[in-house]
Amino acid sequence: MGTPKILFIVINYYNETEVGDFVTHLSKQSINDYQILIVNNGSKNLKVLEHITDSNTHASVIHSDKNHGYFGGAALAFNSWINQHSQLPDFVILCNTDIEFKSKDFFSSVINENADVIGPSIISSKNKLDQNPYYKHRIALRKLKLLRVIFSFYPFYLLYQSASIIKTFLTKQLNANTENKKQEVYTIHGSFMIFNQTFFSKRGNFNYGSFLYGEEIFIGEIARINSMKVVYDPNIQILHHEHSTTGTFKKPLHIKFMKQSIDYLINTFFN
Numbered sequence: 001m002g003t004p005k006i007l008f009i010v011i012n013y014y015n016e017t018e019v020g021d022f023v024t025h026l027s028k029q030s031i032n033d034y035q036i037l038i039v040n041n042g043s044k045n046l047k048v049l050e051h052i053t054d055s056n057t058h059a060s061v062i063h064s065d066k067n068h069g070y071f072g073g074a075a076l077a078f079n080s081w082i083n084q085h086s087q088l089p090d091f092v093i094l095c096n097t098d099i100e101f102k103s104k105d106f107f108s109s110v111i112n113e114n115a116d117v118i119g120p121s122i123i124s125s126k127n128k129l130d131q132n133p134y135y136k137h138r139i140a141l142r143k144l145k146l147l148r149v150i151f152s153f154y155p156f157y158l159l160y161q162s163a164s165i166i167k168t169f170l171t172k173q174l175n176a177n178t179e180n181k182k183q184e185v186y187t188i189h190g191s192f193m194i195f196n197q198t199f200f201s202k203r204g205n206f207n208y209g210s211f212l213y214g215e216e217i218f219i220g221e222i223a224r225i226n227s228m229k230v231v232y233d234p235n236i237q238i239l240h241h242e243h244s245t246t247g248t249f250k251k252p253l254h255i256k257f258m259k260q261s262i263d264y265l266i267n268t269f270f271n
Contacts, residue, residue, distance in 0.1 A: 005033040006107060007081065007089040010097050011073040012061075013041045016048035022097035023052055023059050031107040034058060035089070037081065039073035042066050070190065071208035071215050078206055088197045094206070095192040102237040109236045116199045116228035117219060119188025120236035121180075126248075131240060133185040133232040134216045138224065141270045144262055151259035154252050161249055185232045187220030191240050202226045209268060212254070214261030221269040 008026070012019045019038055026036065036059040040049060046063075053059045062080055064073075074094050082088075091110060099122075110118065122131040150156045195204065203226050208218050223230045250258070 003085060003087050004035040004089050005111070006031065006035075006091045006093060008034060008036040009039065009074050009077045009092065009094045010036065011039050011041055011070055012043055012049065012097075013067060014043050014045070015097060016043065016045050016052070018097045020048065020052045022099070023056050025100060027056060027058070028104065029101060029107060030105045034107075036060070037062060037077040039068070039077045040064060041068055041073050069208075069211045071206050071218070072211065075206040075208070088200055090197055092195040092197075092200075093193070094190075094195070096240070098241040099192055100239040100241065102239060106236065106238070109233070110194055113194070113196070113231065113233065113236075115184075115231035116196050116202060116204070117188065117223055117230040118194035118196070118236070119185070119230070119232045120192060120194070120238055121232075121234040122189050122192055122238055122240045125239060125241045130180075130234070131189040131191065132234075133183070133187075134189045135186040135220060136183075138186045138220065139217055141266070144266050144270060148259060148262045148266070151255050151262060154255055157255050158249065165248065180234050182231065182233045182235065185230055187216045187223070187230060188232060190215045190219075192238055193219065199223075199228060202228055204228065210257070210261040210264040212257040212261065214258070214265050217265050217269075221265070225269075 010019060010022065023036060023038075026034070036056075038049065038052070038059060038061045040046075040061055040063045042065060043049075049061050053061055062077055064076065068076055078092065093110075119132045119134070123129070124131055150160045204222050208215055220230065222228070
């Protein structure tokens with residue numbers, strides 16, 4: 001197998017049917033020079049995954065007996081690729097499988113981008129709002145410390161999340177006209193991240209030191225430290241169907257993971 005122009009990394013965590021639908025949807029795009037690495041994060045439904053790879057030569061599976069999380073799975077796939085190939089593809093795309101491309105020539109716009117990290121317009125199926133830019137400016141340490149307190153007590157989190165939903169909707173509505181332009185930002189939404197080859201040549205990586213959540217801030221910090229350019233481009237558009245297993249309100253275990261991630265980010269980048 002030669003080096004493709006675009007390498008996709010997707011994570012399977014008991015969502016094999018959705019992964020199959022994503023692979024089929026991707027095959028209808030105008031670009032043919034791509035490869036998909038599916039990281040199987042502990043799922044035992046191997047027949048479905050075998051059917052996906054047997055029916056599509058662009059797809060292959062990396063099996064694992066445990067759940068590595070989102071960036072942990074991405075690191076596993078990326079390191080596997082590096083060990084087997086002499087060079088990187090032009091672009092690496094890490095994304096959810098619950099997305100839909102708005103046009104068949106989506107990747108013609110991607111290939112013409114020259115930023116280190118690129119975030120498309122990601123329209124949520126829940127509220128029809130754009131999830132990018134995730135943060136236009138660097139998150140403040142005081143906000144991270146506040147989040148650490150909120151994620152320490154589940155009732156605090158429930159109140160915070162309720163207020164956040166309302167604030168997000170109002171903010172997006174007010175800024176709809178001003179944000180809908182190509183611009184350099186601090187970081188982008190984690191459901192669809194496009195990494196130029198230059199991201200890795202400038203010491204970029206997926207070696208996130210926590211299990212789940214906070215990956216966007218990690219990328220923002222990696223880009224900031226290494227003087228990378230992160231761009232939000234609304235001319236590149238996808239629809240995010242928002243995975244059914246990820247509810248509006250997280251479970252207590254997930255809030256624990258969120259606090260652990262905040263601790264990691266503060267200790268690694270803000271102290």
